[in-house]
Amino acid sequence: MKRIRYNLYTMTGNTSVTLSEKDVKKIATLAKLPLEEKDIPLYILQLSSILSFVSKLQDVKSDGISLRSTSQVTGLTNVFREDIIDTSRMLSQEEVLSNAHAAHEGFILVPQILAKE
Amino acid sequence: MKYTPIIGLEVHVELSTKSKMFCSCPSDYFGKKPNSQCCPVCLGLPGALPVPNKKAIEQTILFGLSVGCGIAEESKFDRKNYFYPDLPKGYQISQYDEPLAFNGTLVIARSESASDAAPLSGASPRQMAGTRNDKQIRIRRVHLEEDTGKLSHMTIGGKNVACIDFNRSGVPLMEIVSEPDFRSIDEVDQYVRKIQQIIRYLGISGADMEKGSMRIEPSISILPASPEQQRGEPISNTTNTTNIEIKLPDYRVEIKNINSFRFVRKALEYEILRQTALLESGVAIDQETRGYSETKNATVSQRGKEDAMDYRYFPEPDIPPMSFAQTQISKLKAQIGELPDQKYERFKSDYGLSDQDSRQLIETIERAEFFEKCVHSAKGLLSSKEIANYLINQKTDTKTQTPIEIIVRIQGSKTFVPVSTEIILEVIHKNLAENSKAVADFKSGKEQVKMFLFGNILKELKGQGDKKKIMELLVLKLSTS
Amino acid sequence: MNIRELTIETALKRMRAGALSATELILSALENIEKYNKIYNVLLTVVDKESLLGEAKKIETSGYDKPLAGIPIVLKDLFSTKGIRTTAGSKVLKSYVPSYDATVVKKLREAGAIVIGKANQDAFAHGSTGENSDFGSTSSAYDVKYVAGGSSSGSAVAVALGMCLASTGTDTGGSVRVPASFNNLVGLKPTYGRVSRYGIIAMASSLDSVGHMTKTVYDNALLLSVTAGIDPYDATTGLQRVPDYLASLSSLKSLKGITIGVSPEYLVVGKKVTDGMNPILEKQTEEALAVFTSLGATIKEIDLPHTKDALETYYVLCPSEVSSNLGRYDGIRYGKGRDAFGLEARRRIMIGTYALSAGYYDAYYTTAQKVRSIVCQEFEKAFESVDIVFAPVSPSPSSIVGELVDDPMSLYLSDIYTVPVNLAGLAALSLPAGFVGNLPVGIQIIGKQWSEDRLYAIASSYEKKTEWYKKGPIL
Ligand SMILES: [Mg+2]
Ligand SMILES: [Zn+2]
Secondary structure, eight states: OOOOOOOOHSSSSSSSOOOOOHHHHHHHHHOOOOOOOGGGGHHHHHHHHHHHHHHHHGOOOOOOOSSSTTTTTTOOOOOOOOOOOOOOOOOOOHHHHHHHHOOTTEEEEHHHHHHHH | OOOOEEEEEEEEEEOOOOOSSSSSSSSOOOOOOOOOOOOOTTTTTOOOOOOHHHHHHHHHHHHHHHHOOOEEEEEEEEEEOOTTTTTTTEEEEEEESSEEEEEEEEEEEEEOGGGSSSSSOOGGGGGGTSSOOOEEEEEEEEEEEEEEOOEEEEETEEEEEEEEEGTTTOHHHHHEEEOOOOSSSSHHHHHHHHHHHHHHHSOOOOTTTTTTTTTEEEEEEEOOOHHHHHHHOOOOOTTTTTTTTSSOOOEEEEOOOOOOOHHHHHHHHHHHHHHHHHHHOOOOOOOOEEEEETTTTTEEEEEEGGGOOOOOEOOOTTTTOOOOOOOHHHHHHHHOOOOOHHHHHHHHHHHHHOOOHHHHSSSSSHHHHHHHHHHHHHHTSSSHHHHHHHHHHHHOOOOTTOHHHHHHHHHHOOOOOOHHHHHHHHHHHHHHHHHHHHHHHTTTTTHHHHHEEEEEEHHHHTEEEEEEEEHHHHHHEEEEE | OOGGGGGGGHHHHHHHSSSHHHHHHHHHHHHHHHHHHHHHHHEEEEEEEEEEHHHHHHHHHSSSSSTTTTTTEEEEETBBBBTBOOOTSSGGTOOOOSSSSSSHHHHHOOOHOOEEEEEOOOOOGOOSSSSSSOOOOEEETTTEEEOOOSSHHHHHHHTTTTOOOOEEEEEEETTTTTHHHHHHEEEEEEOTTBBOOOOBSSOHHHHHHEEESSSSHHHHHHHHHHHHHHOOTTTTTSOOOOOOHHTTTTTTTSTTTTTTEEEEETOOOOOOOOOOHHHHHHHHHHHHHHHHHHOOOEEOOOOTTTTTHHHHHHHHHHHHHHHHHHOOOOSSSSSSGGGOOOHHHHHHHHHHHHSSSTTIIIIIIIHHHHHHHHHHHHHHHHHHSSSEEEESSSSSSSOOOTTTTHHHHHHHHTTTTTTTHHTTTOEEEEEEEEETTTTEEEEEEEOTTTHHHHHHHHHHHHHHHHOOGGOOOOO
């Protein structure tokens, strides 16, 4: 069974986005994702095509639409908790450290690469 | 050439709520064993969600109201995204474009002087009278966020490692951002102390810099001083001059990691010197973030303009937005007691105190209250001025002494016309007989009655006689009658 | 006895009548796991037999009063389980063992359910086929060559193959409804905030809803009556009263008076030209619609003109939130470092990072938020004149494993019928609608927020008439 594919051309608006190598590198740095030189062309291709697709949104008439109405789609506001200590959710030091990369005397150790900053 | 420093401040204050900002772990982490005050939320474990602490929000609004801020009718939390090992979620929940409070002011004493461009000799505001009048520092915004974990460095087996304690992670943090309205280090100093005083009056934080519950990040640039200032003339005496007309420099140096008043001063002094030297030699100054190093007594570059952080703020989807009705805000406003400035004015008018005495007595709310108790207990036997003088000069410990003891001590220290013991005893006797109810009250434990009787007796004796002796005799008679 | 032949309803009936024990039920589920797990790649973690039998024994001695007493369930591997590894289908969390239970897990356990294992899924729920799992793709229970549908892939197949009687999933853009429809199940995407998200690894916080899959509508309603409600640990759970979902099942005698909205954006009735939809599927979908009319429902054409825009909106907002939600995986407190992320996670993190970054935020994120408002308003308006909206789940049935992995855009586009529901925070049920060859096809009925009881009532009538659930996989 073959999937029917959408025609990408008709799905894309007037805006076409083409990322540069520099863009991709900058995004990866911001996102703290290691990036291998050999993967960059594929990212340029895929990310550009996704961004071109979503850029079509900019053609939608949305003047005068309030942002606040969708910050919570069910309309909730003012959800707070009282200032009460609840120890039932607290974890023991041992539990806190149980998944850590490395620990020493109750502290969680930072891997060398991250510690340098 | 003389230069005027242009300084703005970000002050972070840890609020003294019982529980953390977004979870119910205890917020008092001081001295606790590492990673023992945490839960999935403040550790940023997968799947954990934040629920905001109502008290912290109210406390931030209280502070905002206390410095004349407008309170947001609609507000929200946002995510500030960046990576650092002490930030467990990869973002800090903070507030971006809808802070809880905004557009406030704080009045300090003006202390603009081009000479501040040189290291200060520790001149206090009061020594600088003549070039001073009131000055408003504009507070741009007050918002609420969460504290990070604490990163420290250790040596394990000869290796330097970084390690984290997340006990502090998620403690509510109020951030107060001023406009760049400071023109001297002295003004900065006054402002910070005043902020601290208001916070302590409100009881919303210890605001203790040494404990890290109050942290200061100044940003500073310098401008060539005005022609009048260049000539060394005092600046015009118009009150409440704002700084809007000044064209600010096109750069700004932010200074991080300062944990005491002393170091704020030192870091700014250093920066003024450094920036002055650069401008003098014709070098343009870069926008950057610098850190203060105590060991070097210098600021060190941390991050340049081109590495400026892109925090990618967006509304925190895990927390519904907030809205505050006028009635709620009024209710909170009603909770605010007398603030330092009001108390200062009232002390001057109610008790006829000098500016300086009034300022000293209102320094802490405890001290001010103690003074008023003493005045009340003295019942006109001592003037407010006498009590104020004693409290200020003797550096009285208000924790170990009662107002009555202070009154007796002041009375005792005064010179007197001698009166014979017989006459004193006669007057005491008469008074006790006339006030049998007071005597009974004393026996049932009402200590204050003693002062009431003491006052009557002194009045009858027209202020004559050894007050210490009178008190001793009164106590003796009271306990044996 | 094979658990595959049972539903929760029938299993409980038999256990309560003494004709079946919790132990027998667990043993049958374990037998199916033993037989099929390797072939279909369904469960990433199976709880050890000893402790499962221990739990079953406990239920046997205390009786079957609890609503889910002795019912074996499978959890999507996004649900934090104290002491049981929780991977999110990603190598990043390959050996992460949570120190706490998600609220839903707690509720299910308190209701007597027995967690038998953790299901495979697209890593961090990024995908609609199940092929993005770092632990290999899950196959459809109905044909091992075909994808299970995602992202709650293993959850669906586990129910269909009799490894459990129900499973949990999350639905951010169709992740419960799609695999349910590919495996002949009833899949619930509840109203945003109806079920607590606390403890469930987040994909996109403003869109994530916590659902589940069962064979029948009754089972589905029963599960929701356990999981729904306010959670003080999740500030986005709704304050709305939880209705009696089981009672609602028999609340409608027929569908007379029910108006069903059909939008040309989803289905052009009788024309077979709906943009992007496989014609074979279109026929099935129309037949399902005919069942509703035969039960008395009225069809009304409605307009949802921003449906395609909804898809674009989704692919801005979802990655934006993903880029932030995945920021915590730094390899310090738990898990591996950021180099362990798979390709799809990287793509989404990068798209989101770009959309939120200085200079692009307004063009992408702000615009998307506004269009989201428009989508919400459009549905609101539609629900003024119709009770439910009828729609396909996916533009085509399950595809062959590996067919589309290099074409992320094409996969994104196949979410067109499901994501608008998430943007508007609505409730939706995907229901079995027959087969194309051996492959199941589903349809969905969409209701306004908090209308799960209504959806169950309508679905129950439809199910009585069709009984598609009776056709199990051919193994
Ligand atoms: Mg801050
Ligand atoms: Zn906590």
